[in-house]
Amino acid sequence: MYNFDEIIERRGTNAMNTDGFRSYIFHDDAGTMTFPYKDEEFIRMWVADMEFATPDVVIDGIKKRLDARIFGYTRVFGHAYYDAFVGWCREKYGWEFPQEQLVMSNGIIPALFEMVDYICAPDEKVLFVTPSYAYFKYAADYNARACVCSDLINKGGRWEIDFDDLERKCADPKTTLLIFCNPHNPTGRIWTEEELERVAAIVEKTGIWCISDEIHCDLIRSGLKHTPLAKVMPDYVRLVTCMAPTKTFNCAGLMISNVIIRDKALREKWLARHYNFDNPLSIAAAQAAYEKGGEWLEELKKYLDANFAFTKEYLAAHLPKARFVVPEATYLAWVDLSEYFAPDESLPGFFAYKAGVLLEGGKMFVQNSDGFIRLNLAMPRVMLAEGLKRICEAVNTKHSEKFIQKA
Ligand code: LCS
Numbered sequence: 001m002y003n004f005d006e007i008i009e010r011r012g013t014n015a016m017n018t019d020g021f022r023s024y025i026f027h028d029d030a031g032t033m034t035f036p037y038k039d040e041e042f043i044r045m046w047v048a049d050m051e052f053a054t055p056d057v058v059i060d061g062i063k064k065r066l067d068a069r070i071f072g073y074t075r076v077f078g079h080a081y082y083d084a085f086v087g088w089c090r091e092k093y094g095w096e097f098p099q100e101q102l103v104m105s106n107g108i109i110p111a112l113f114e115m116v117d118y119i120c121a122p123d124e125k126v127l128f129v130t131p132s133y134a135y136f137k138y139a140a141d142y143n144a145r146a147c148v149c150s151d152l153i154n155k156g157g158r159w160e161i162d163f164d165d166l167e168r169k170c171a172d173p174k175t176t177l178l179i180f181c182n183p184h185n186p187t188g189r190i191w192t193e194e195e196l197e198r199v200a201a202i203v204e205k206t207g208i209w210c211i212s213d214e215i216h217c218d219l220i221r222s223g224l225k226h227t228p229l230a231k232v233m234p235d236y237v238r239l240v241t242c243m244a245p246t247k248t249f250n251c252a253g254l255m256i257s258n259v260i261i262r263d264k265a266l267r268e269k270w271l272a273r274h275y276n277f278d279n280p281l282s283i284a285a286a287q288a289a290y291e292k293g294g295e296w297l298e299e300l301k302k303y304l305d306a307n308f309a310f311t312k313e314y315l316a317a318h319l320p321k322a323r324f325v326v327p328e329a330t331y332l333a334w335v336d337l338s339e340y341f342a343p344d345e346s347l348p349g350f351f352a353y354k355a356g357v358l359l360e361g362g363k364m365f366v367q368n369s370d371g372f373i374r375l376n377l378a379m380p381r382v383m384l385a386e387g388l389k390r391i392c393e394a395v396n397t398k399h400s401e402k403f404i405q406k407a
Helices: 021-026 056-067 080-093 108-119 134-142 163-170 193-206 264-273 280-292 294-318 347-354 381-406
Strands: 102-105 125-130 146-151 153-155 158-160 175-181 209-213 239-243 257-261 332-336 372-376
Touching: 021 347, 056 280, 080 280, 102 108, 102 264, 108 134, 108 175, 108 209, 108 239, 108 257, 108 264, 125 134, 125 163, 134 146, 134 175, 146 163, 163 175, 163 193, 257 264, 294 332, 294 381, 347 372, 347 381, 372 381
Parallel strands: 125 146, 125 175, 175 209, 209 239
Antiparallel strands: 102 257, 153 158, 239 257, 332 372
8 A cells, every 4th residue: 555665766855864974974074985886876774764755644734734825934823733643642652741741843853952951050961871862962062061871781682771870870969861762762672661660760769850752652563562751650740751753754854843841940941942933844744644644654664574574584694693683663773793893893984885885883872882783774675685785795795805814
């Protein structure tokens, strides 16, 4: 019914994915780096958006709004958007929240950048678990707040929270904000209810502020369940929940996200200081997605499940020393290649030059991540197959060359 096999040309659309890799991955802002591959020859497995079309129901929502022909200053007014989003949360997560707690942001990252300033005094610190999506750190850096990291523990490919360490760090009176990624990028963990309850107990005991970034919560393996942190701590006021339709429905460029702020004073600060306007096309897209996108999402999940199964099998057959566990959430594969590479090797550089594959390396995830690559699998199966083939061939060639040199 939906064609996830379709290959869609993205070049010429100002896509970060096609045109932004030099600056983002290689810090080549001048865009002068050259590779043995032409730009159009790369298999792009890096930035977290998808090679799939946004569902028609979302595009139709935008078209309908285009028909209204005027795109003046816009905000979310009335109940329709809230009803659509809270309906989605009720159905998917058995969770709801009062409308007054919902504010909008042009992305979760911009919200994090603002929130750190609103929540933490200049001498206070921001805590997150590592490896981490690097923008958690950048949100602290931007505001000149110090970071504190709590390393996750890798138990045979299943990453777990070091609760003692987390508690110790939350208990520091100068650490006033925990940014918690639920489910977790890049490891793909869906924290179990028991794990969430332990986090909640630490947060409640220490009184720390918590932002639960749940942007990946819809993109989970079929049959699994996401639990909002807010659901296990229904009465804790210093909790902010972030969700968005943009990852789920592949419309990150529309820059719209939901921020649920329980604390009245923080909400008032947000409303007073935030630039409170939204893109009318984005609101239309988001509302349509929440109202009508559920069926597409279920099909997408099946396609992603199959991409993960394919990847698991392919790596086992062709790169037996790669360690990879199919993640519970996200469309991102977090693959341990430490058996093949020294810790100081640049993995994005190696794969761009030797394989024609654009991917992110562990070093882009703050710490506790050396030797890993992160592969975005949200693409047609033929592209994925080509990407994996090139990755495995490049690694195996490197190793046979080493062997020949030694012999
Ligand atoms: N939070 C997390 C945990 C993310 O993974 C991302 C995007 C965002 C927020 C971005 O939110 P936005 O500002 O778009 O609403 N993650 C990306 C990643 O891992 N690579 O490229 C984008």
